[in-house]
Amino acid sequence: MKLSPFTKFLLSLSQISRWNYEVWDAGKTVFSSGSKRSKIHVSEDMRKLSTKIISNGIFQHALSQKNYELYGIPIKNGEKVLGSLLAYAPIRSKASRAKDIYGPKRGHARQMEKFLASLVGLIEDKWSSEQEVEEITEELTQNLEDINLYSNVTTRIKTLRFSSTMLKDLAEQLLGAIHSEMVFTKLPDRLEYDMLLNKKDVGEKISHPNAFSDALINAIPKKTSSLKENYFLVTDSRMMPGYAALHSETFRFLAVRIQHKDIFYGWLGLVSFNLKEIFRRSELKLMSTVAEQLALVFANTDMYADLESFAINVVKSFVQAIETKDKYTRGHSERVNRYAMLVAARLNLNEKERRILNWASLLHDVGKIGIPETILNKPGSLTDEEYSIIKAHPEKGCNILKPLEQLSSSLPGILHHHERYDGQGYPHGLRGEDIPLLARIIAVADTFDAITSDRAYRPGKTVKEAIEIIEKVAGSQLTPDLVEVFKEAIKEDTSLAQKGLQVLAA
Numbered sequence: 001m002k003l004s005p006f007t008k009f010l011l012s013l014s015q016i017s018r019w020n021y022e023v024w025d026a027g028k029t030v031f032s033s034g035s036k037r038s039k040i041h042v043s044e045d046m047r048k049l050s051t052k053i054i055s056n057g058i059f060q061h062a063l064s065q066k067n068y069e070l071y072g073i074p075i076k077n078g079e080k081v082l083g084s085l086l087a088y089a090p091i092r093s094k095a096s097r098a099k100d101i102y103g104p105k106r107g108h109a110r111q112m113e114k115f116l117a118s119l120v121g122l123i124e125d126k127w128s129s130e131q132e133v134e135e136i137t138e139e140l141t142q143n144l145e146d147i148n149l150y151s152n153v154t155t156r157i158k159t160l161r162f163s164s165t166m167l168k169d170l171a172e173q174l175l176g177a178i179h180s181e182m183v184f185t186k187l188p189d190r191l192e193y194d195m196l197l198n199k200k201d202v203g204e205k206i207s208h209p210n211a212f213s214d215a216l217i218n219a220i221p222k223k224t225s226s227l228k229e230n231y232f233l234v235t236d237s238r239m240m241p242g243y244a245a246l247h248s249e250t251f252r253f254l255a256v257r258i259q260h261k262d263i264f265y266g267w268l269g270l271v272s273f274n275l276k277e278i279f280r281r282s283e284l285k286l287m288s289t290v291a292e293q294l295a296l297v298f299a300n301t302d303m304y305a306d307l308e309s310f311a312i313n314v315v316k317s318f319v320q321a322i323e324t325k326d327k328y329t330r331g332h333s334e335r336v337n338r339y340a341m342l343v344a345a346r347l348n349l350n351e352k353e354r355r356i357l358n359w360a361s362l363l364h365d366v367g368k369i370g371i372p373e374t375i376l377n378k379p380g381s382l383t384d385e386e387y388s389i390i391k392a393h394p395e396k397g398c399n400i401l402k403p404l405e406q407l408s409s410s411l412p413g414i415l416h417h418h419e420r421y422d423g424q425g426y427p428h429g430l431r432g433e434d435i436p437l438l439a440r441i442i443a444v445a446d447t448f449d450a451i452t453s454d455r456a457y458r459p460g461k462t463v464k465e466a467i468e469i470i471e472k473v474a475g476s477q478l479t480p481d482l483v484e485v486f487k488e489a490i491k492e493d494t495s496l497a498q499k500g501l502q503v504l505a506a
Contacts, residue, residue, distance in 0.1 A: 006123055007031055018089060023075070024050035025083035034088070042068045053084040059113045063499050067091045071109070073116040073122060085120050087112065164192050167294075171197045174290070179250075179277035180270040182206075184213045187258065187266035190298065199273075204247060207275065215246050216253055217267055226400045230257040230291070231284060236275060254279050256287045260295035268294065275351030314404065318366045332449055337361040339445035342489035343482065346443075357438045360413030364442050367414075391426050394418055413438035417446060432479075440479045444470065444486045448479060463490075 010021045011033050020034035027047060045064040053060050053072045056226065061071045072086040098276035118145060171183045175197055184196040196209055206212050219242040220232045234253040237243040252272045258265040268291045270279070319333045344354050368376060371393060375386050382390065398415045401407050416439035423431030435443075451466040461469070467487060474483040 006126075010119075019087050020089060022046060022086045022088075023083055024054075024086060026054070026194075027051060030061055030083065040072065042066060045070060046086055046088065050084045052088060052289060053086075054081050057081050059116070061112065063091075063110050064088070071112045071116060073113065073120055073360055075120050075475050077124070077127060083351065085116055087116060157474030164195065167193055168195055168197070170290070171195055174270070174287075175199070178270060178279070178283045178286070179274065180254075180272040181274070182209065182213070182269075182271035184209075184268070184269050184271075185258070185266060185294075186213065186217055187199065187298075190265065193266075202273070206247070212246065213269060213271075216243075216269060216271070217255065219243055219246065220255060227257075229288075230259055231255065231288060233279065233284075235278065249273050250275055252277075254287065256284075256291040258291045258295045258298070259300040260292070263295070263299065265295055265298050317415070318363060318369065318400075321369050331367060332453060333362055335449045335453075336364060336442065336445045339448060339486070339490060340441050342492055343441050343445065343486055345488045346485050355440070356409045357413065357441065359407050360410035360417075361442050361445065363401065363407070363410065364417045364446065365393065365397070367395065369400065370396050391418070394406065395427050410438075412436045413442055415439070417442040419443070420477045421474075421479050435479075440482055441455075444478050444482050447473070448486065448490070 012018055014033035020032070022029055022034065023031040024046070027050070027098050029046075042064050045062065045066075045068070049060055049062055049070050053074050057076075059073045060070075061069070064070055068088050069092050070086065071089045072084045074081045075083045075085055083181050090232070167185065171185070174180075175183045181202040182196070182198040187191060187193045196213055198206070198209055202209070215235050220227075221242070224232055226232055232253075232255045234243050234251075235242045237246065238254065239250045243251075250273070252275060253269065255267050255269040258268055268287060270287065272279075331443070337358065340357055341354065344357050349357065371389055375382065375389060378386070394417065398411045400409060401414065413436060415427065416435050418440060419425035419428065419430045419435045421432060421440070423429050447470055448466050451469055452460045452463060454460045470478060470483055470486070474480040
């Protein structure tokens with residue numbers, strides 16, 4: 001019991017009224033305004049009286065064998081008795097009683113009961129106010145934590161780069177913010193996002209947590225009214241059909257649907273074995289918000305996948321259009337793409353770089369769509385004007401692909417694949433490592449395939465001859481280190497065996 005605001009008041013009251021006051025709690029003194037001597041006289045009688053008050057929860061009074069009057073009243077918090085407030089004083093003569101002008105007159109139990117009740121009322125009102133403040137503070141603190149968590153959630157999951165790792169981090173935050181021991185997601189069609197986290201002590205209670213979480217979801221009644229609001233709540237597993245048998249210990253369970261419009265993706269769930277706590281309404285709202293945001297991410301991911309699929313089909317159409325115009329380079333884009341990806345593997349490029357190189361190498365000649373077939377298929381030498389038109393194809397390709405946001409990262413590889421290591425290339429005359437790495441890889445693959453492919457003005461050369469040629473231009477046209485990597489990489493392309501790779505290997 002917190003008495004600090006009242007101890008000075010009771011001490012002062014004792015000094016001016018000559019009454020002594022004590023507060024008892026479960027058989028022991030919490031506070032006393034009396035002297036040690038007076039306490040010795042009434043200690044046992046006060047203990048008995050306090051025990052009686054706490055037991056019965058009503059005002060009591062008695063006379064001590066040491067000629068003391070004893071009065072007491074319970075101190076409560078709501079309906080619960082926390083202790084007792086006692087008052088005692090020695091029995092005095094009528095004359096001395098007449099001079100005692102402060103506090104109720106001794107011998108008048110009803111008057112004493114009212115007086116002590118007013119004192120206890122002050123204490124209880126103070127406690128009630130402090131409890132309300134604590135509750136409000138706790139609620140505001142929790143709301144602030146919820147807002148902070150929600151802010152983190154929306155920042156993280158409103159992105160197409162949302163990952164299973166980010167989902168795990170999010171689950172850890174939920175586990176810390178909400179009174180629970182287990183959090184999980186169940187997404188039947190997105191197994192990479194299936195996730196389960198639990199606190200250490202839960203691991204001792206549940207030997208097969210994944211099977212347990214599956215059983216929780218499977219036991220949800222299909223016609224529960226709360227499902228109309230996309231959630232299901234078990235406040236006490238003993239009271240819910242189908243859940244009592246899932247675990248020997250009583251638990252709470254909250255599951256929220258991960259759903260966007262009419263598309264259902266799965267469940268977000270919480271489990272707690274602590275029935276002293278409850279899932280608050282604000283926590284349900286937070287879980288619902290998280291589930292809605294996750295569903296929105298999955299919907300956006302699906303939409304992005306559809307757009308990416310559309311982009312792939314557009315790319316394939318571009319490649320087919322190019323090869324329809326230039327019969328001598330049919331299959332050239334796919335071969336350059338294959339060679340470039342072999343080099344990428346040798347260089348241990350990361351997934352993002354490989355994805356960018358994949359599109360850039362496949363589309364490096366897309367700008368040739370705008371070049372007349374008479375120039376592309378001309379059997380003789382090109383005029384300066386015709387060559388200028390050919391040289392414009394990297395920039396034309398970039399202009400064609402700029403509207404496709406998914407391919408924006410691949411544009412530098414397309415734009416600069418005809419730059420030369422010595423700076424004599426086009427369109428910008430970049431030199432050495434100023435040329436983007438992916439463009440330099442494409443340049444080696446493009447040069448090699450151009451040499452080994454048939455042209456209107458000459459037949460294709462063997463792999464051995466092509467390697468000798470690119471070795472000669474290493475350091476002038478092509479990057480020397482990449483030429484060496486390319487030579488090793490193409491040994492892995494079995495389709496080149498028919499073009500003389502066996503000679504190269506020998």
